[in-house]
Amino acid sequence: MIRLRHVRKSFGACAVLRDVSFDIAAGEVACLIGPSGSGKSTILRCVNGLESHDGGSIEVDNVLVTPRSLPQIRSAVSMVFQRFNLFPHRTALENVIEGPVHVLRRPIAEAREHAMALLEKVGMADHADALPRQLSGGQQQRVGIARALAMEPRAILLDEPTSALDPERVGEVLEVIRGLAEGGMTMIVVTHEIAFAREAADSILFVDGGTIAEQGPANEFLANPKTERTRLFLRRVRHTL
């Protein structure tokens, strides 16, 4: 469903993505892991067109990501951000209906109803009228996930969704993401939560130095990493957790 072929991306002289290729099937949950600065977030941002890629190709549902196709791509692929990026001047509910009402042109009543159902799903219905600053990080992120779902996307890209959270708030967000995985949502998750990857991911892609250094089914990947570099990384991450 999402297909990258030889994707390259540089910021000035700094080559962030050197040659990235992978396929994500519909319904698949893929975790991107790897050291910081390896290009994980940049991969997501290229898929959604927040960054343009310099070479190679990215396809979503057989539609090539180009400047012209961006509206179509963005309606198919939603994004969840590390720092939530909720609109601070709008309530939780308003954040969720923003896209449906002002981009998809849904009637407000219908959008509100759908949004309330989504807030219910992420356990935030009681806080529908709260402003983001009145919510904890975990609560904000759950609203962020509801906002992404409100676009009825074919896939969701999550960029370190729990990295900015207090440790005791991580669980509630992972719980929601796990629920989506069980519901069959296609997701690419950039994460450092190896335990979560083991449990919820179908596949794991290890990003290192701007390429996919190793990939495989989650269990196999974690139990039996093939390269020394991956082993080293896994050991270090497990150690710090």
Added chain:
Amino acid sequence: MQEFLTDAAQFMPILLRGLGVTLLLTFGALVTSIVLGLLWVLMGYSRFAPLRWFSRAVINIIRGIPIIVQLFCIYFVLPEWGIDLPPFAAGVLGLGLAYSVYQAENFRGGLTSVDRNLIEAGTSLGMPWSVLMRRVVLPLGIPAALPSLGNTTIMLLKDSSIASTITIAELTRAGQLLAISTFENGTVYLLIALLYLAASLPMAAGVRVLERRFARR
């Protein structure tokens, strides 16, 4: 003192009428400057390069010409091209135009303070430029520009005295005429100064309230 008070009581109605004109002029020019300033800044953010160049050029040209010269151009030169504006309209237009470039800079400051991440959030929802501006950038950026907009308004109030040079009977000109005819320079100009203060101090207080409100966020 006694004499000052009787003089003041006698001059006050004329000066208050002048103050009324000053306030009207300031208000008209403020509205004009905000509308034009927003226009310049939105042009400056356009994806269409000639609009950006135009906005940049307008700002640099207007900013580089003294306000009094701009007023003369509008009031004395435009009529030669068949555009004959009454003094008050010329004053509103001239001051509004002159101040629009400062307003544009105020707005630009406010808009650039909007968190880039929020713009990305909107973009990733698929918002086109116009929706992004209307729903995210302007609602967040304009409040952030309000304190500096308040300061500019106080400057505008004072600079409205320049309109006295194109025969508008605002506070300064009303006072000048009064001073010439009565020779009571001291009393008249003291009263004028006090009246400008009386108008600007509440504005300054308003600006402080705004600053405090936006510092809290």
